[in-house]
Amino acid sequence: MTSVHTSAHGPAEEMAGGPAVDAAARPERSRARGGPFEPPERPIAWAMLSRAVSVPLILGLVCFLPAVIAAQPGNGVRDTAYWLQLVLTCYAGARLATMILSTRRRLLQGVFWMFVYIAMGVAPFAQVVIGQTPTPMVGPRQDLITAVAMVLLGCAAYDLGALLASRRPLRRRTPSARSAGGGPAVAHPVRLRLLVVLAFAASAFYVLKLGGPAVFFSSRQEITETVAASGVVTEGSNVGSAFIKGFGQVPALLALLLYTRRLATSYRARRTPSTVLVWVALGALNLVVNNPISNARYWFLTVLMAFVFTAMPSSAAVYRTVLATGVVGALVVFPYADKFRYDDEGQRPAQSASVFEPLVTKDYDQMVMFANTISWVDTRGHTYGRQLTGSALFFVPRAVWSGKPEDTGVRVGQWMGLRMTNLSAPLWTEFWVDFGATGMAGGMALIGYAAARTDRRYARAVTRAGPGPGSVLAIAAPLIAGYTFILLRGPLLQAAGKLAIAALCLLLISTFREQRAGRRR
Numbered sequence: 197m198t199s200v201h202t203s204a205h206g207p208a209e210e211m212a213g214g215p216a217v218d219a220a221a222r223p224e225r226s227r228a229r230g231g232p233f234e235p236p237e238r239p240i241a242w243a244m245l246s247r248a249v250s251v252p253l254i255l256g257l258v259c260f261l262p263a264v265i266a267a268q269p270g271n272g273v274r275d276t277a278y279w280l281q282l283v284l285t286c287y288a289g290a291r292l293a294t295m296i297l298s299t300r301r302r303l304l305q306g307v308f309w310m311f312v313y314i315a316m317g318v319a320p321f322a323q324v325v326i327g328q329t330p331t332p333m334v335g336p337r338q339d340l341i342t343a344v345a346m347v348l349l350g351c352a353a354y355d356l357g358a359l360l361a362s363r364r365p366l367r368r369r370t371p372s373a374r375s376a377g378g379g380p381a382v383a384h385p386v387r388l389r390l391l392v393v394l395a396f397a398a399s400a401f402y403v404l405k406l407g408g409p410a411v412f413f414s415s416r417q418e419i420t421e422t423v424a425a426s427g428v429v430t431e432g433s434n435v436g437s438a439f440i441k442g443f444g445q446v447p448a449l450l451a452l453l454l455y456t457r458r459l460a461t462s463y464r465a466r467r468t469p470s471t472v473l474v475w476v477a478l479g480a481l482n483l484v485v486n487n488p489i490s491n492a493r494y495w496f497l498t499v500l501m502a503f504v505f506t507a508m509p510s511s512a513a514v515y516r517t518v519l520a521t522g523v524v525g526a527l528v529v530f531p532y533a534d535k536f537r538y539d540d541e542g543q544r545p546a547q548s549a550s551v552f553e554p555l556v557t558k559d560y561d562q563m564v565m566f567a568n569t570i571s572w573v574d575t576r577g578h579t580y581g582r583q584l585t586g587s588a589l590f591f592v593p594r595a596v597w598s599g600k601p602e603d604t605g606v607r608v609g610q611w612m613g614l615r616m617t618n619l620s621a622p623l624w625t626e627f628w629v630d631f632g633a634t635g636m637a638g639g640m641a642l643i644g645y646a647a648a649r650t651d652r653r654y655a656r657a658v659t660r661a662g663p664g665p666g667s668v669l670a671i672a673a674p675l676i677a678g679y680t681f682i683l684l685r686g687p688l689l690q691a692a693g694k695l696a697i698a699a700l701c702l703l704l705i706s707t708f709r710e711q712r713a714g715r716r717r
Contacts, residue, residue: 250297253520257289261318268552270326277337280344281324281563285317287351292519300655301515303505303677304647305358310519311684314526316347316622319560322552330561331619334612335571343566346633350624350640357644361652380657380708382666383454387705391454392474394701395447399485402444412490438590442697445485449499450701452478453506453671460507461665493530494685495694498678505674509658530559562622562685565605569625572608583629587688590696603687604629621686650676668706672698 262285272278292313295306323329333340403409455475458465465471488496501518508514579601586601594600601607604626609617623643627636654673675698682691 250293253296254290254293257293257313257523258286262286262289262321265318265322265325265552268322268325270328272323272325272327273337275337275341277341277344278324280341280348281317281321284344284348284351285313285321287348288313288317291351291355292523296516296519299512300651301512302648302651303515303654303673304651304680305644306515306519307501307677307680308354308647308684310522310526311681312347312351314523315560315562315685318527319555320344320563322555323560323564326552326556328556329564330557330559331564331568331614332612333564333567335567335574339570339574340564340567342570343563346570346628346636347563347566347624349633349637350627353637353641354644354647357641357646358648360641361645361648364649381668381702381706382708383668383671383705384707385666387707388451388454388666391447391701391705392451392478395451395478396481398443399445399448399481402440402485405440409484412484412487414490436593438693439697442694445491445495446694446697447701448478448481448485449502450671450675450698452482453502453675454666454705456503456506457509457667457670458665460509465665494682497681498675501678502671502674505677506671509670509674527555562620565608565620566622566625566628568612569604569608569621569629572611573629575611578632579630581630583626584688587626587692590689590692601689603689605687621688623684623686623688626686626688668702672702 262282265285266282288309292306292309295302295309298306403412406412452475455471455478458471459475482499486496486499491499504514504518583601583604589597589600592600604621605619606617608621609619624636624640627639631639650669650673654669657667657669657673679691679695679698683695
């Protein structure tokens with residue numbers, strides 16, 4: 197009875213090397229094998245390994261790292277903000293450990309909790325202990341307390357939304373519905389070739405517009421100056437440059453991911469020279485337009501994570517390794533991986549002897565910016581959807597919409613009187629600015645619900661019962677997972693462009709009729 201109950205929740209299949217499959221997918225998988233579904237036994241060795249790893253992992257994330265930070269020297273005050281921040285850090289650490297040790301690969305939820313643990317937990321906690329912040333806090337201490345409490349509320353709402361999604365079964369598609377066009381979205385072969393053509397054409401235009409490939413191996417500052425001198429940026433608007441850069445990068449990445457998916461899942465594709473050559477050419481193209489030298493670290497992180505999860509969609513070890521090592525990389529490598537970044541004018545240099553000094557000097561300003569945003573809203577009131585509308589209508593030039601809202605981080609930075617206004621506006625902040633605590637909780641609950649549903653559908657898409665090498669969701673989910681860092685950091689107005697271009701490209705190549713020929717291995 198115990199083994200049957202455990203397998204009903206999906207771990208046995210994953211422990212055997214394949215992904216967990218929800219109940220709605222099992223009948224299809226059973227029919228594909230020609231017999232009733234019989235869950236495999238859970239390997240005893242892996243169960244022992246899981247228990248051996250779980251204890252130090254949970255203790256490390258929830259207890260050890262927060263305790264080490266709390267012991268750091270500094271001038272921080274141990275008030276309500278300190279204790280709330282400690283609770284948030286431990287809560288996020290426990291949820292991240294749950295995601296890492298889970299028998300199901302929850303891509304979007306795992307990345308969400310990794311971001312929360314690092315950017316909203318560990319880093320702000322170090323700032324509170326040491327008594328220094330990346331940007332000045334202009335409001336009262338109470339605003340920081342409110343910010344931490346609201347992030348906690350938003351995380352609880354996210355968990356509630358994910359819980360509600362797990363209670364709702366996925367809809368089963370009958371053979372008649374799939375034949376009528378109701379199957380999962382797959383990439384149409386002809387449209388995929390057109391996407392490849394678009395990727396090379398748009399990237400070539402982007403490279404030529406900026407003066408050749410050499411510019412892409414210089415620095416982000418030189419890229420910005422070249423774009424400004426190219427004439428595509430009109431006064432007060434960056435829509436033109438955003439579209440050129442977006443179409444120069446996103447189609448190339450999507451085409452590479454789609455061909456990577458084909459090569460990773462189709463034996464026939466690996467034996468087809470034309471497919472391999474196109475994949476190699478797309479890889480070379482991405483090395484130019486999506487390299488880590490001329491692009492923001494968050495975007496390159498998106499590219500890297502999307503490629504890894506697309507190339508190895510069924511590997512539980514890769515999923516766990518990415519989440520576990522992501523914490524170490526964010527704390528140790530990420531703050532120093534800015535050799536080609538813009539100059540940090542307007543950042544306050546911190547003087548600290550703590551080993552956690554990088555967490556208080558740059559990058560992780562999300563919590564203090566939430567506190568500053570609360571102070572800003574207190575002086576002018578909520579915008580009741582105006583900021584989110586501006587993000588949704590990012591493509592409208594300011595010449596047409598003179599009152600178009602600016603980035604939330606930019607507006608708060610200007611209000612603070614800073615020269616450098618390239619500041620973060622985490623997703624909690626965007627909801628807070630428009631709708632306050634109630635709207636923020638509701639928005640985070642909806643995001644949690646959508647993330648959990650997407651994770652479950654992705655688990656089905658990468659199984660043998662899924663739609664095969666052409667699955668659009670098997671590409672979209674890893675891409676969104678990587679882009680989650682950008683969406684959560686904000687501002688949304690900056691993040692909306694590439695996301696919309698990716699959605700448009702995927703929509704144009706998708707068909708909802710099952711491509712049976714593409715499923716042959």
